[in-house]
Every structure is written in C-alpha cells, then in structure tokens.
Amino acid sequence: MPKPVVPEEKRRRRRPTKSGTVLSEQLIVDTALRMLREHGSAGLTARRLGLALDADPSTLYRYFRGMDDLTLAIGDALIGQALRGWVPTGEWRADLRAVGLRIHAAYMEHPQAAVLTASRVSGRAHELAADEAVLDILRTAGFPVPDAVRVYHAFVDTTLAFAALDAASLALPSAALRADEEMWRSTYARLPATTHPRIAEAAPLLATRMLTSAYPTALDMLLDSAGAQLEDVRD
Amino acid sequence: MPKPVVPEEKRRRRRPTKSGTVLSEQLIVDTALRMLREHGSAGLTARRLGLALDADPSTLYRYFRGMDDLTLAIGDALIGQALRGWVPTGEWRADLRAVGLRIHAAYMEHPQAAVLTASRVSGRAHELAADEAVLDILRTAGFPVPDAVRVYHAFVDTTLAFAALDAASLALPSAALRADEEMWRSTYARLPATTHPRIAEAAPLLATRMLTSAYPTALDMLLDSAGAQLEDVRD
DNA sequence: GACTTAAGGTCAATGGCGTTGGCATAAGGA
DNA sequence: TCCTTATGCCAACGCCATTGACCTTAAGTC
Structure with missing residues (x-):
C-alpha cells in the first residue's frame, strides 16, 4: 500500500526542511523545470531534485505518487x-x-x-x-x-x-x-x-x-x- | 578509452557463448525488438538482453558502443x-x-x-x-x-x-x-x-x-x- | 500555555540500471 | 601444432526509484 498523497489544497502544516526551505507542489514543479533545462530530459531524477530542494528524495513522495505523477504535473x-x-x-x-x-x-x-x-x-x-x-x-x-x-x-x-x-x-x-x-x-x-x-x-x-x-x-x-x-x- | 567495436563485416571469430548461441548484430537487434515488444519501451535493458541471448550484458559492448548505438541500429x-x-x-x-x-x-x-x-x-x-x-x-x-x-x-x-x-x-x-x-x-x-x-x-x-x-x-x-x-x- | 496528533520530514536499505577493466579461452591463421 | 587476439565472462562502481520505519514539530483543542 503506497503512502497517501495529500492534495495540495488540503495541506496545512508546511514544515520546513532541515535547511529551512518550505516545500509546495508549485516549488517542486518549478524546480523540476529548472533542472530539466540544466541537466537535460534524462537529468530529472528524484535524487537530484531532492538535492536542489535541500530535501530528502523520499520527501517528494509526500507530494506526488511517483516520478510519473510529477511528470504529468x-x-x-x-x-x-x-x-x-x-x-x-x-x-x-x-x-x-x-x-x-x-x-x-x-x-x-x-x-x-x-x-x-x-x-x-x-x-x-x-x-x-x-x-x-x-x-x-x-x-x-x-x-x-x-x-x-x-x-x-x-x-x-x-x-x-x-x-x-x-x-x-x-x-x-x-x-x-x-x-x-x-x-x-x-x-x-x-x-x-x-x-x-x-x-x-x-x-x-x-x-x-x-x-x-x-x-x-x-x-x-x-x-x-x-x-x-x-x-x-x-x- | 572505450573498447573498439569491430564492424560486422570484419568479424571472423564467432565464439559461441557459454550456452552455445552464436551472436551477431542481426541476432541482437532481432532479440532486442522482441524484448521491446514483450517488456515495453523501458524493458530493453542490457541485463535483460544479455539474459535473453544467454550472454553476459557486457558482451553487447563488443557489438555496439552502448545502448544508444543499439537503438540507432x-x-x-x-x-x-x-x-x-x-x-x-x-x-x-x-x-x-x-x-x-x-x-x-x-x-x-x-x-x-x-x-x-x-x-x-x-x-x-x-x-x-x-x-x-x-x-x-x-x-x-x-x-x-x-x-x-x-x-x-x-x-x-x-x-x-x-x-x-x-x-x-x-x-x-x-x-x-x-x-x-x-x-x-x-x-x-x-x-x-x-x-x-x-x-x-x-x-x-x-x-x-x-x-x-x-x-x-x-x-x-x-x-x-x-x-x-x-x-x-x-x- | 500545555497536550495530543499526525503531517511531513529524515534515514537506511532493496534491487534495479549502464558501463568498465581485468581476465580467460578458443578460433583460426601460421 | 602453436600463437595471437577477438570475444567471451566476471566483479565492481556509482548511479537510479521506491519503500518502510522512525522522528519532529506545527497546528488544533482545551
């Protein structure tokens, strides 16, 4: 059973990451777009995206069911x-x-x-x-x-x-x-x-x-x- | 320095794999096409292709410079x-x-x-x-x-x-x-x-x-x- | 303000992937 | 028959997505 993804409009607690950035669907998608431009179409990886966001890669799964879901967004x-x-x-x-x-x-x-x-x-x-x-x-x-x-x-x-x-x-x-x-x-x-x-x-x-x-x-x-x-x- | 790939027409020694199959560019491409059909477009991997050919994945690099070269073929x-x-x-x-x-x-x-x-x-x-x-x-x-x-x-x-x-x-x-x-x-x-x-x-x-x-x-x-x-x- | 709860972080591990360098062995020319 | 080397195998490296367990702290309640 995969962990449930809370829809963006229901999010209330915006706990900052270790380094202080506050995540959101918008921020993740924008960062992903920037990474795609910089690293090419095969350069969008959960690890790199986590790195760019100063967050653990697994955090992304709180926002998207997987990389495919992120792609659609x-x-x-x-x-x-x-x-x-x-x-x-x-x-x-x-x-x-x-x-x-x-x-x-x-x-x-x-x-x-x-x-x-x-x-x-x-x-x-x-x-x-x-x-x-x-x-x-x-x-x-x-x-x-x-x-x-x-x-x-x-x-x-x-x-x-x-x-x-x-x-x-x-x-x-x-x-x-x-x-x-x-x-x-x-x-x-x-x-x-x-x-x-x-x-x-x-x-x-x-x-x-x-x-x-x-x-x-x-x-x-x-x-x-x-x-x-x-x-x-x-x- | 990548290992050189011998062009198909210059191949002479066709040493069989451990299990006896004799490789060729043609056989590899045909097998790859079959694998693509069976396992989907993300299902063509060097490991699986090696498995299907009864050969080590690294053997493919004797025939193609890499997976990209294979896709062009x-x-x-x-x-x-x-x-x-x-x-x-x-x-x-x-x-x-x-x-x-x-x-x-x-x-x-x-x-x-x-x-x-x-x-x-x-x-x-x-x-x-x-x-x-x-x-x-x-x-x-x-x-x-x-x-x-x-x-x-x-x-x-x-x-x-x-x-x-x-x-x-x-x-x-x-x-x-x-x-x-x-x-x-x-x-x-x-x-x-x-x-x-x-x-x-x-x-x-x-x-x-x-x-x-x-x-x-x-x-x-x-x-x-x-x-x-x-x-x-x-x- | 203190208490509770669970959202939303982190960590560690699993099993995949392409690719490479070193090594072994047999094919085929001499 | 012997030598060379093409062509196979093996082990290892550093990536990858995804998951389950755990922890921390923001928000809601009183």
Whole structure:
C-alpha cells in the first residue's frame, strides 16, 4: 500500500526542511523545470531534485505518487503557461492559430520537459481548460459537433505531435544537434544527382528549410482544409 | 578509452557463448525488438538482453558502443521494413497517402521501438530513399521545387511527428495506457456542463475518437491543402 | 500555555540500471 | 601444432526509484 498523497489544497502544516526551505507542489514543479533545462530530459531524477530542494528524495513522495505523477504535473504547468493571459478575438481561424502557436512555443521553451509530457493525458485543470477553449472556438465558428470534434482531434494532436518532435531535436545533446543540422549541408547536399536527383535539385532549399519547424506550415494547411469544410457546411 | 567495436563485416571469430548461441548484430537487434515488444519501451535493458541471448550484458559492448548505438541500429531496421516492396502508382495524392500510412504503420507495428527512434535522424540509405521518393512524387505531380520542398517538409515531419506521438501512447506501460484511456470515459465524460459546456456536449464523441490516431485525418487535411495549391499553380 | 496528533520530514536499505577493466579461452591463421 | 587476439565472462562502481520505519514539530483543542 503506497503512502497517501495529500492534495495540495488540503495541506496545512508546511514544515520546513532541515535547511529551512518550505516545500509546495508549485516549488517542486518549478524546480523540476529548472533542472530539466540544466541537466537535460534524462537529468530529472528524484535524487537530484531532492538535492536542489535541500530535501530528502523520499520527501517528494509526500507530494506526488511517483516520478510519473510529477511528470504529468509538469506537463499541465506547461499548458497553463502557454495560455496564460490569452484572450480570444472571436475570429476562429486567427484564434486557433494563436492557440496552436502558443502551445507549441511554450513547449519549445522547455524542450526537455516537453519530451517527457507531450504525449501524456493528465486530465488536470489547465489541460481541461485548453481543450474547452479549442472546442469553443470551433463550435462558435459554426462547426457542428461531429466536425468540431474531428478538427479538434487533428488540431490538438498535430500540435502536440510537433511539440514532441521539435522538442526532441532541441533537447538533443548539442553535439548531436549540430550533427543533425550538418546532415543537410553534408550528406544531403552532396548526394549525386544520378542516384538521388530530386534531393540534389532541392538541396539548397532543404538545407535552410529543414532547420526550422514545419509546424506553422502544417498548421496553416490544416486550417486551410478546415476552412474549406466550414464553407461546405454553410451552404 | 572505450573498447573498439569491430564492424560486422570484419568479424571472423564467432565464439559461441557459454550456452552455445552464436551472436551477431542481426541476432541482437532481432532479440532486442522482441524484448521491446514483450517488456515495453523501458524493458530493453542490457541485463535483460544479455539474459535473453544467454550472454553476459557486457558482451553487447563488443557489438555496439552502448545502448544508444543499439537503438540507432534498431531504428534503421524499422525504416528498412517500412518501405520494403512499395511501388508508386503515379497518382501523386494516392502515392503520398500510401507512403505516409506505410511509414506510420511500420512504426505502429513496433511502437516500443518507434518511441526510441522516431525522432532520430540517421541519414542512412533507407531514409534517403524515402525522402527521394516523396520529392519525386511531388515534382512529378507538377509542384515547382519551392512548393515541393514546402509540402515535403510538412508531410515528412507530420508523419514522423504522429509516428512518435502515437507510438508513445501505444508504448506506455499498460497501467499508464489504461489510465490515459480511462481519462476520456471518466474525467472528461463527467465534467459538468456548467464549467465545461463544450467538452460536455462532445464527450461521447471524444470518448471514442480520442482513442484512435488523428494521423489519417491530419494527413488528408494536409493533402487537401496541397491539392488546392497545385490547382493555383496550374492556373 | 500545555497536550495530543499526525503531517511531513529524515534515514537506511532493496534491487534495479549502464558501463568498465581485468581476465580467460578458443578460433583460426601460421 | 602453436600463437595471437577477438570475444567471451566476471566483479565492481556509482548511479537510479521506491519503500518502510522512525522522528519532529506545527497546528488544533482545551
């Protein structure tokens, strides 16, 4: 039987650790985010987190059921950060685009955290709020429920998928990242036209474009298609 | 100084292990794939792999520089499998769709392996062949080079991103997977309409749809947009 | 202010992990 | 048949997450 975790809002006794710091879910998540940035996506360990908090590693289990539970909390914090201060304009396409880019950008600011959380469903408050907002944009725009759900699904998963993919690149050890970038200038740019004619003719464009995220392009294409569907619905 | 790894083609002495099995790169990769399927994406460990091969874990370092090197070899095996036997029909949209679905499907057949390798760039033969094929489809369809590169970028990264995302879900420890799936039937389906009206009205549809991959939908929307662009070019 | 209670700390231990250096032995060329 | 060395094994190092037992002290009650 694992020890019960007291929910954050029920906590009363905030006993300081040996060294005087007072713990909280918020402080732990923030510290974890900082550690992920500093030590990489594999650098978040209970031992190191305890060290950074001046607390015993086992103390974390008073706040989270385990490292996985902590991971979900980190992900929800990222989503909350993404939409903090956002207000819809009422123009569905611009709003959807802004939400997507905001979420993607928030993950890019914490790529090491994004790698761990982008594919998880936490069901926590910020995640629910984001989903509600996206569905509301689509329904208000005039999409019937089934179409709204379909576009919502494609939109959300495209955004999260690109967040995970782009984060994985950014989170690579810098040596590996440079090696990947060099790939387009070395391997791809030097392929002979006899064996790989299409890559050869596109090499210069590839070398510049492949270093950036395809998410804005993919998002716009998705919104193009959604817009066309909305036209059909309105007829 | 790490011990040197003898390349596979230079191996001559195939000394059997204590129990008589004769090792090879191929055998190790195949065994690793089987272990990933059986024990999950976190279940591939040097110790277990050694156990499955009836060899000491340290023996693996005679074949790969480390576990990371082994995962790259596994990824290469996956890519080879994805394109084996594919032939284009000449109809650009159908061909692009087929390539995307094939790559996605290959990763889905080995989700635990995919999650380890989907976001790695190899620059190896099979990857180059796939890129050449996609560019060829687009150019032959009539896309000018810059447009072809843009659509190629969105197409390839969308496919890889969804492969990584969907594999990550499929590869979750079964307990976490069930928890994520249950989320749509429990948390989301029970949200009161007062606080989350849009989720509430969509809950039944969400509960069924969110358990499937959005990739086919997203892919079709991307191809819709590409098709519209092609119309513009032709005018 | 003193008493009680249990939340929230600490400590020590368990059984995993990747990786390495030293050593032994048999494969295969001479 | 003999030698060399590739390729296997072993033992050990320092990580890791997690748990159960224990202790301390903040908060609530009177």
